[in-house]
Amino acid sequence: MSQPKRERERSVAALVAPDILELLETEPGSIAAETEEFHPADLADIAEALPRELVPRLLTALPSARAADVLEHLDDDLRAELLEEMDPERAAVFLALMTPDERADALEEMDEEVADEILEAIPEKERVETERLLQYEPETAGGLMTTEFVSVPENQTVEEALAAVRLIARAGRREAMNTLYAVDARGALRGVLSLRELLAAPEGSRIADLAWSEIVTVAPTADREEVAQLTSNYDLIAVPVVDAEHRILGVVTVDDVIDVIQEEQTEDAQKFGGLEALEEPYLQTSVLALLRKRSPWLLVLFVGQMFTAAAMGFFENEIAAAVVLSLFIPLVISSGGNSGSQATSLIIRAIALQELGARDWARVMRRELVIGLVLGLMLGGVGVLRVILWQWMGLYTFGDHYFLLAWTVGATVVGVVLFGTLTGAMLPFLLKRIGFDPASASAPLVATLVDVTGVVLYFTVALLLLRGTLL
Amino acid sequence: MSQPKRERERSVAALVAPDILELLETEPGSIAAETEEFHPADLADIAEALPRELVPRLLTALPSARAADVLEHLDDDLRAELLEEMDPERAAVFLALMTPDERADALEEMDEEVADEILEAIPEKERVETERLLQYEPETAGGLMTTEFVSVPENQTVEEALAAVRLIARAGRREAMNTLYAVDARGALRGVLSLRELLAAPEGSRIADLAWSEIVTVAPTADREEVAQLTSNYDLIAVPVVDAEHRILGVVTVDDVIDVIQEEQTEDAQKFGGLEALEEPYLQTSVLALLRKRSPWLLVLFVGQMFTAAAMGFFENEIAAAVVLSLFIPLVISSGGNSGSQATSLIIRAIALQELGARDWARVMRRELVIGLVLGLMLGGVGVLRVILWQWMGLYTFGDHYFLLAWTVGATVVGVVLFGTLTGAMLPFLLKRIGFDPASASAPLVATLVDVTGVVLYFTVALLLLRGTLL
Numbered sequence: 001m002s003q004p005k006r007e008r009e010r011s012v013a014a015l016v017a018p019d020i021l022e023l024l025e026t027e028p029g030s031i032a033a034e035t036e037e038f039h040p041a042d043l044a045d046i047a048e049a050l051p052r053e054l055v056p057r058l059l060t061a062l063p064s065a066r067a068a069d070v071l072e073h074l075d076d077d078l079r080a081e082l083l084e085e086m087d088p089e090r091a092a093v094f095l096a097l098m099t100p101d102e103r104a105d106a107l108e109e110m111d112e113e114v115a116d117e118i119l120e121a122i123p124e125k126e127r128v129e130t131e132r133l134l135q136y137e138p139e140t141a142g143g144l145m146t147t148e149f150v151s152v153p154e155n156q157t158v159e160e161a162l163a164a165v166r167l168i169a170r171a172g173r174r175e176a177m178n179t180l181y182a183v184d185a186r187g188a189l190r191g192v193l194s195l196r197e198l199l200a201a202p203e204g205s206r207i208a209d210l211a212w213s214e215i216v217t218v219a220p221t222a223d224r225e226e227v228a229q230l231t232s233n234y235d236l237i238a239v240p241v242v243d244a245e246h247r248i249l250g251v252v253t254v255d256d257v258i259d260v261i262q263e264e265q266t267e268d269a270q271k272f273g274g275l276e277a278l279e280e281p282y283l284q285t286s287v288l289a290l291l292r293k294r295s296p297w298l299l300v301l302f303v304g305q306m307f308t309a310a311a312m313g314f315f316e317n318e319i320a321a322a323v324v325l326s327l328f329i330p331l332v333i334s335s336g337g338n339s340g341s342q343a344t345s346l347i348i349r350a351i352a353l354q355e356l357g358a359r360d361w362a363r364v365m366r367r368e369l370v371i372g373l374v375l376g377l378m379l380g381g382v383g384v385l386r387v388i389l390w391q392w393m394g395l396y397t398f399g400d401h402y403f404l405l406a407w408t409v410g411a412t413v414v415g416v417v418l419f420g421t422l423t424g425a426m427l428p429f430l431l432k433r434i435g436f437d438p439a440s441a442s443a444p445l446v447a448t449l450v451d452v453t454g455v456v457l458y459f460t461v462a463l464l465l466l467r468g469t470l471l
Numbered sequence: 472m473s474q475p476k477r478e479r480e481r482s483v484a485a486l487v488a489p490d491i492l493e494l495l496e497t498e499p500g501s502i503a504a505e506t507e508e509f510h511p512a513d514l515a516d517i518a519e520a521l522p523r524e525l526v527p528r529l530l531t532a533l534p535s536a537r538a539a540d541v542l543e544h545l546d547d548d549l550r551a552e553l554l555e556e557m558d559p560e561r562a563a564v565f566l567a568l569m570t571p572d573e574r575a576d577a578l579e580e581m582d583e584e585v586a587d588e589i590l591e592a593i594p595e596k597e598r599v600e601t602e603r604l605l606q607y608e609p610e611t612a613g614g615l616m617t618t619e620f621v622s623v624p625e626n627q628t629v630e631e632a633l634a635a636v637r638l639i640a641r642a643g644r645r646e647a648m649n650t651l652y653a654v655d656a657r658g659a660l661r662g663v664l665s666l667r668e669l670l671a672a673p674e675g676s677r678i679a680d681l682a683w684s685e686i687v688t689v690a691p692t693a694d695r696e697e698v699a700q701l702t703s704n705y706d707l708i709a710v711p712v713v714d715a716e717h718r719i720l721g722v723v724t725v726d727d728v729i730d731v732i733q734e735e736q737t738e739d740a741q742k743f744g745g746l747e748a749l750e751e752p753y754l755q756t757s758v759l760a761l762l763r764k765r766s767p768w769l770l771v772l773f774v775g776q777m778f779t780a781a782a783m784g785f786f787e788n789e790i791a792a793a794v795v796l797s798l799f800i801p802l803v804i805s806s807g808g809n810s811g812s813q814a815t816s817l818i819i820r821a822i823a824l825q826e827l828g829a830r831d832w833a834r835v836m837r838r839e840l841v842i843g844l845v846l847g848l849m850l851g852g853v854g855v856l857r858v859i860l861w862q863w864m865g866l867y868t869f870g871d872h873y874f875l876l877a878w879t880v881g882a883t884v885v886g887v888v889l890f891g892t893l894t895g896a897m898l899p900f901l902l903k904r905i906g907f908d909p910a911s912a913s914a915p916l917v918a919t920l921v922d923v924t925g926v927v928l929y930f931t932v933a934l935l936l937l938r939g940t941l942l
Contacts, residue, residue: 039685041705162670169671177667178649178708195666196648199633200640214510232733234512235726237649237708254725255706261729262703265736266820272743273816273914274809282821283831287841294813294842295849298888301809302850306857308801313867319797323790326797327783330804330922331776337808338745338772338915342765345744349737350753360754370758371765378766379773386777396784417769443744443914444809451801 017049024050024057031061040066044073056082059094068097071106077280080109083118092121100126101146101256104133133250141227142220144260145241145250154182154190154208158201165195179238181248182211188246189215217242220249224260229354231257268352271437272345274301274444297444304448308333308455315459322470324398325462328383328409333454335379335413336420337447343368343424344441351428351438361429365422372421376414384410401469408465412458419457420450488520495521495528502532511537515544527553530565539568542577548755551580554589563592571597572617572727575604604721612698613691615731616712616721625653625661625679629672636666650709652719653682659717660686688713691720695731700825702728739823742908743816745772745915768915775919779804779926786930793941795869796933799854799880804925806850807887808918811895814839815912818899822909832900836893843892847885855881872940879936883929890928891921 023031035043043062047055047070059067059082071079071094083091083106095103095118107115107130119127129147136142150168152161161180169177180198182191191211201210216230217240227239231254238251267277276293278285285293312319312329319326347364350356356364387406390396398405424446428438463471494502506514514533518526518541530538530553542550542565554562554577566574566589578586578601590598600618607613621639623632632651640648651669653662662682672681687701688711698710702725709722738748747764749756756764783790783800790797818835821827827835858877861867869876895917899909934942 037685039687039705165667166670169667178665194649195670196636196640199637199666214508216510232726232729234510237725254708254729255703258703258725258729258732261732262824265732265740266824269736269740269743269816269820272740273813275813275816278817281824281826282817283826283834287838290817290838290842291845294810295846298806298809298813298846298850299853302802302806302853305802305805308805309798309857310867312798312801316794316798319790320794323787323794323797326790326794326800327780327787329797329800330779330783330926331773333801334776334779334915334919334922335769335773337918338769339765341744341913341915342746342769345740345746346749346753346761349740353733353737353752355752355754363754367758367761371761374762375766375769379769382770382773386780396781442812444805444812447808447918448805451805455801 017046020046020058021050021054024054024061028057028061031058032063032066035062040069041073043070044075048075048078056085064093065097068094072098072102075281075284076105076109077284079106084110084114088114088117088121091118095130096122096126099146100129100133100148101144101250104130104143105138107134108138136220139224140220141218141222141224141239141241141252142249144224144227144252144256145220146253147250149179149181149238149240149248149251150177151181151183151189151248152207154184154206154211156207158198158203158205158207158210161207162198165198179251181240181251182207183248186245186247189217189240189242189248191215192240215240217246218252219243225264227252228257228260228264232261264352268348268439271439272348272442274298274442297442301444301448305451307452311452311455311459315455318459318462318471322462322466324405325408325459325466325470328387329455329458331383332409332412332416332458333451334447336416336423336450336454337443338420339372339375339379339417340420340424340446340450341443343372343421344427344443344446347425347428348439348441351432358429358432361426364425364429368421368425369418372418373414375421376417379417380410380413383413399470401466404465404469408458408462411465412454412461415457415461416450416454419453420446423450488517491517491529492521492525495525495532499528499532502529503534503537506533511540512544514541515546519546519549527556535564536568539565543569543573546752546755547576547580548751550577555581555585559585559588559592562589566601567593567597570617571600571604571619572615572721575601575614576609578605579609607691610695611691612689612693612695612710612712612723613720615695615698615723615727616691617724618721620650620652620709620711620719620722621648622652622654622660622719623678625655625677625682627678629669629674629676629678629681632678633669636669650722652711652722653678654719657716657718660688660711660713660719662686663711686711688717689723690714696735698723699728699731699735703732735823739819739910742910743819743913745769745913768913772915772919776922778923782923782926782930786926789930789933789942793933793937795876796879796930796937796941799858800926800929802854803880803883803887803929804922805918806884807891807894807921807925808914809891810843810846810850810888811891811917811921812914814843814892814895815898815914815917818896819910819912822899822903829900829903832897835896835900839892839896840889843889844885846892847888850888851881851884854884870941872937875936875940879929879933882936883925883932886928886932887921887925890924891917894921894924 023034047058050058095106107119119130150165152164178195180193180195181189184190192215193211197210216234216236218227218230220241230239237254240251241249243249270277274297278293384406387398387402387409391398391402427441427446431441432438494505518529521529566577578590590601621636623635649666651664651666652660655661663686664682668681687705687707689698689701691712701707701710708725711719712721712723713719741748745768749764855877858869858873858880862869862873898912898917902912903909
């Protein structure tokens with residue numbers, strides 16, 4: 001992947017930050033005008049590049065609505081810190097200017113007592129709205145949704161609806177208003193139409209005649225992944241969240257869905273690497289927190305690997321009798337780990353994208369059986385050749401029975417690759433079945449599981465093939 | 472992750488497909504009416520669940536515009552096959568009804584000769600548009616963009632622009648029209664405004680006074696990842712694509728960006744698992760294609776692991792003198808692979824999300840040095856305890872020098888974990904530096920690199936600590 005953009009952007013923020021720094025120290029009054037044309041996301045990047053103690057001064061130098069925009073784009077932790085440090089009255093002013101979903105997210109990240117104090121200082125309408133959003137778990141549709149959406153009574157005419165929309169637009173509400181929700185007298189969602197469809201509608205027609213009846217909705221308790229899946233499946237820019245009576249509670253907008261997709265993917269990638277998912281970006285995670293996320297799995301895997309040592313101990317006499325056998329142990333067992341890692345990464349991702357469901361395990365097993373066997377025969381063949389060629393070319397002396405040794409290595413590799421492939425492919429299904437996250441089937445876990453089996457298989461094959469010769 | 476939705480959806484498609492199947496055989500004329508309320512994405516799911524030979528019959532049973540909608544949501548390969556089989560005139564009708572970007576994508580997937588024949592049969596306006604889109608590489612902004620967007624002259628008044636937008640909306644163009652692009656007399660992009668802002672604008676004002684001047688644009692040759700990054704950074708629902716003269720060529724819409732994000736992540740996950748990225752979903756990839764994607768890396772890694780065998784051969788005399796040493800080889804080397812896998816997954820993902828740039832390598836190295844050392848000391852300590860406790864508890868007899876053996880294992884684990892962590896963390900930076908994809912630093916590659924070093928380190932430490940005793 002290429003990342004030209006971010007490189008550029010980082011340097012823009014890095015380039016502009018010193019200028020802003022100078023202005024903050026000499027002419028703070030000119031900052032608002034100087035940065036007027038900046039996108040709030042860029043101003044947030046600049047704020048993050050400034051020395052930490054100057055960020056509050058930057059926010060003070062901006063008009064409140066602008067500062068609230070910058071806060072919306074700021075890193076979660078930094079935002080929580082800044083708001084906690086402020087006078088609660090002032091924090092309340094900024095929060096009231098933020099979109100309802102970002103406001104709730106910001107409060108969620110803060111110390112609870114401080115958050116309560118700030119919430120008290122927020123105007124009643126916004127406070128009630130925020131308290132309603134705060135009752136939902138952050139990882140659900142309710143926790144993601146915003147309450148800024150536009151609903152129109154279905155019995156209105158197009159002109160009435162358009163006039164109402166205009167009024168709302170002029171009132172300066174900020175969330176996207178591209179989709180309108182038609183509701184009946186009880187407030188139940190009856191249809192969805194785009195602003196464009198409203199504009200295209202013949203004059204005098206009623207909303208009920210226009211609004212599409214195919215509506216995709218979610219419950220507020222739905223997992224955020226379900227929301228992401230719907231958005232991606234149906235190419236939506238907003239998903240309405242409805243209660244049991246089909247009354248619309250809010251909407252989840254596509255920008256938040258993109259964040260969800262990226263966060264979920266990051267979690268899966270980190271789990272597959274064999275650690276607990278981080279809550280913050282790498283550089284913002286302390287060394288101590290990184291150790292806490294990484295050490296438990298490493299210890300579990302280390303203890304798991306001790307079974308390999310135990311298995312090897314069981315065959316100590318065979319190793320003593322034929323030391324040459326031990327030379328190929330890492331080669332043999334790693335081939336199982338590698339083929340298992342391939343299969344696991346394929347299956348975990350296919351399950352995450354919902355290309356594979358729990359019921360597809362048997363189909364996957366049949367395919368992977370063939371693939372594991374062919375891959376095993378390929379690698380096993382190379383293994384056999386390696387031993388024979390080295391002996392012939394005089395690169396190494398494996399003794400009189402090098403041919404049998406070659407067959408031992410080759411046969412074991414076939415078995416280990418087949419076993420590794422099947423273990424790697426089936427483990428995610430098994431974990432899902434017993435209620436765990438299939439993404440926990442990490443590459444190191446598969447490798448560790450396969451290593452023990454590899455050792456046992458290797459010496460068993462050796463005992464069968466080499467008895468009476470080397471053993 | 473939980474996947475309740477897709478489970479449900481799969482069963483809906485599976486449940487409904489037999490009914491559709493029956494209707495296709497008994498009353499094909501009623502299908503259009505029976506499925507009228509279905510979302511095209513759902514109808515596409517149903518089509519995919521039908522026996523392959525019946526899919527063309529389903530398309531025939533639907534009105535053309537509806538069939539075109541279903542084709543837009545269908546799996547790429549199936550769609551290409553269906554269109555190739557059709558009479559070119561008929562395929563041209565469907566293609567002309569599709570959005571320009573989907574039309575170009577569909578032609579891109581087809582056999583070139585058939586595609587040319589179909590293109591000939593498409594009405595001129597749509598054909599020219601499509602040919603323009605086809606000149607861009609599929610993985611660039613130009614390859615992703617649609618040419619259906621609405622631009623308004625900046626010197627128009629709000630009323631004129633609104634009337635023009637209404638006309639376009641009534642003409643039934645289908646792509647999202649939520650964003651309007653203000654252009655000057657030369658056609659250069661001057662500003663962006665939402666339909667909502669147009670509605671909110673005071674009557675009589677001119678577009679030039681409304682349109683924002685902060686415009687985020689990309690070149691048609693920009694990598695699709697850059698488009699995804701801009702969309703996600705600035706919370707956009709469409710990114711305008713402009714030429715060198717800043718004239719707008721098209722827009723990339725957010726639904727395509729979501730697909731890009733998911734595809735890129737799938738590629739990265741598969742590469743990290745140690746295989747070449749697949750072009751199609753797992754179940755649609757043939758066993759032969761899977762073997763082609765998986766065997767090259769497995770062979771490379773297998774050959775790489777042969778160096779471990781060579782390294783072990785170098786120490787054959789030491790193994791023969793102290794067989795007990797060999798028992799801990801898998802344990803010792805795997806601890807390096809596991810800690811390397813953790814570090815690599817963290818760094819690759821942070822680079823993909825552009826949280827880390829090429830210049831951050833030294834900072835990362837300093838952090839990982841501390842982390843690797845602490846993790847190494849933890850695991851090494853457990854390793855020392857393992858040997859000593861097993862000996863004391865009589866679980867295994869390592870001989871008189873078990874204490875020295877314990878220290879050999881412990882010291883090696885510290886070194887191997889530290890080396891594995893640093894290798895895993897630095898490899899993505901190194902790959903990026905020399906022009907490769909940092910995501911190629913797969914878990915198996917890191918493990919293989921670390922294994923050879925682990926073996927050498929283990930026997931070097933053993934020679935230092937056990938000389939005169941075991942060796």
